[in-house]
Amino acid sequence: MLSIPDLIKxxxxxxxxxxxxxKVFxxxxxxxxxxxxQIGAMLMAIWQKGMKPTEIQTLTREMMSSGExxxxxxxWKTLMVDKxxxxxxxxxVSLVLAPALAVCGCKVPMISGRGLAHTGGTLDKLxxxxxxxxxQSTEQIQDILASVGCCIVGQTEKLVPADRVLYALRDATSTVDSPPLIAGSIISKKGAESLSxxxxxxxxxxxxLYKDVQSAEKLAKLLVSAGNGVGIRTAAALTRMDCTIGRCVGNSLEVMESLETLKGKGPPDLMELVTTLGGVLLVQTGLAPDLTEGRKQISDAVTGxxxxxxxxxxxxAQGVAKGTARSLCSARTDYYSVLRKAAHQLELKAPADGVVVDIDGMDLARVLHHLGAGRSKSGEDVNHSVGAELLVSxxxxxxxxxxWLRLHHEDPTPTREQIxxxxxxxTVDPKAEARPxxxxxxxxxxESDAFIL
Known part of the structure; x- marks a missing residue:
């Protein structure tokens, strides 16, 4: 058997x-x-040289079985789904999709993550x-699924411990964007959930992460193959990420928009993602014959x-007081009676007449990150009240x-450069025509007949 240095070499x-x-690694x-x-050296070797499909399958299985x-x-076994x-x-999307899937008969043990850099995290929002x-412990997750049908939780201490070590070191060694390591990390956790x-x-x-559709499709095919390799019926959607999803960015604001969506007042782009992703899962579990029917079932669950x-x-079920939960879900609620409100709001004004042709989601997220809405490294606190509302689409x-934008911020005031x-x-174009x-x-x-858009 080779030693660890021999494996790295x-x-x-x-x-x-x-x-x-x-397996030894x-x-x-x-x-x-x-x-x-040594772990860092192996991660860099994988980043540089890549892995064959058989190596990725084995890496994923070994990571999956490294813990509970x-x-x-x-x-339940044919109904266990996640996204x-x-x-x-x-x-x-997760905040709307998980309960909609539960309404449609699925069991959804949604294990989510936290935000890092410009990307928001579902756990931070909740x-x-x-x-x-x-x-929540595994026993508590099962109890919540039995009584509610869905939960959104963090990774348990016993689940895929190898990934917890590797993920932290991938960030430290600039190997986060390695496709084999991405596949191993994502699919091992989903495999440990015993999904159908x-x-x-x-x-x-x-x-x-990927700027062009070709690179994203390459990763998607790798992930689909890895998921199917551990016995999960796996599909992928390639989706655009230039602007923002919905009109709100920032933890508390995104919870408000999710609740508004669940009250039937969701923005079209968010509903497109929720119904499509949910519809795919209903087809995969046999709860819908095709994507059209699957999307309709999800839409009816949300709008109804x-x-x-x-x-x-x-x-x-996850600890929120009944009065608080009832208040947030009531038809007429003052969200700020429950959720934290930033000390200051600042509105930006449109520079000209015209049609909105672009809103740079990356730059918007980066400014909010620096104002406290995100974190630069794992473990840092975030300010849940910081965010922005797009007043146009x-x-x-x-x-x-x-x-056109309402900024929610704390002290100190944003700098002139940030504004x-x-x-x-x-970007406003005075010559463009208004359009959806x-x-x-x-x-x-x-690509299959069941997944016709």
């Missing part, structure tokens, strides 16, 4: 690691018998709700109010001097 020189060698990571410098693998009652997004600006507990179906929202564009009731029940006609940067995110905003879903994988 083999991959560094472009060799293919055997199943046994990958992951066992050493999990048992902490491998030096951090969840088990479910027999009558994963590669990260976006204003991406609040923690802006007083009392919401994202940390998984849909991946793989984003491309200015505010995404039953998903809102599920979200209220999920909040209560793509394709809409605006007049000079009309407010200028926010102003520059908006673009669709976000570019393509579904695998």
């Amino acid at each position: 083999k991959k560094r020189d472009g060799g293919q690691l055997s199943d046994e060698e990958i 992951i066992n050493a990571v999990t048992a902490k018998t491998m030096q951090e410098s 693998v969840m088990s479910w009652p027999d009558d 994963h997004s590669t990260g976006g600006v204003g991406d609040k 923690e802006s709700i007083p009392g919401f507990q994202v940390h 179906a998984l849909v991946l929202d793989v984003k491309f564009g200015r505010a995404a 109010g039953t998903a809102l009731s599920k979200f209220q029940a999920m909040m209560e 793509l394709g809409q006609r605006v007049t000079k001097g009309a407010p 200028a940067r926010l102003e520059n995110t908006l 905003g673009p669709t976000l879903v570019e393509k579904l994988l695998p």
Whole structure:
């Protein structure tokens, strides 16, 4: 058997690691018998030389089995579903999708993450709700699924411990964007959930990890293959990420927009993602015959109010006081009576008459990050009240001097440079014609008759 330095050298020189060698590597990571410098060297070797599909499958399986693998009652096993997004600006899809899927008969043990850099985190959004507990044991998760049908939680201590070590060191060694390591990290966690179906929202564009659709599709195919390789029916959607999803960015503001969506007043782009991703999962589990019917079932759950009731029940099951949950879900609610409000609001005005042809989601997110809405490294606090509301949407006609963005901020006041940067995110074309905003879903994988857009 090769030693750890020999394994590193083999991959560094472009060799293919055997199943046994990958198992040795992951066992050493999990048992902490491998030096951090050695793990970092292996990560960099993988980043540089890549991995064959068989190596990725083995890496994913070994990471998945490095800790606890969840088990479910027999009558749930074909209904266990989840969704994963590669990260976006204003991406609040999970908050609407999880309860909608539960209404449609799925069991949704949604294990989510926190925000880092410009990308927001689902757990941070939910923690802006007083009392919401994202940390739940496996037993508690099963109880919530039995009573509600969905939960949104953080990764448990026992689930995929190898990934927790590797993920932290990937950030420190600039190997976050390695496709084999991305696949291993994402799919190992979903495999440990013992899912029957998984849909991946793989984003491309200015505010995404991959800027072009071709690169995103390459990753999506890798993820779909890895998911199917561990026994999960896996599909992927390629979706645009240039602007923002919906009109709100920032933790408390995104919770408000999610609740408004669950009350039937959601923006079209957010509803497009929710219904498409949910529809794919309903097809995969056999709860819908095709995407058209699947999307309709999800839409009916959201617009009809039953998903809102599920979200209220999920909040209560995860620690939110009944009165608080009821207040947030009431038809007429003052959200700021429950959620934290920033000390200051500042409105920016449109510079000219015309049609909104672009809003740079990446630059908007970066400014909000520096104002406290995000974190630069794992473990840092975020300010849940900081964020921005877009008062216009793509394709809409605006007049000079009309407010187009409301910034929610704390002290100190944003600098002139930050304000200028926010102003520059908006592009208004005086000659353009008003039109509906673009669709976000570019393509579904695998391409099949059941997934016709």
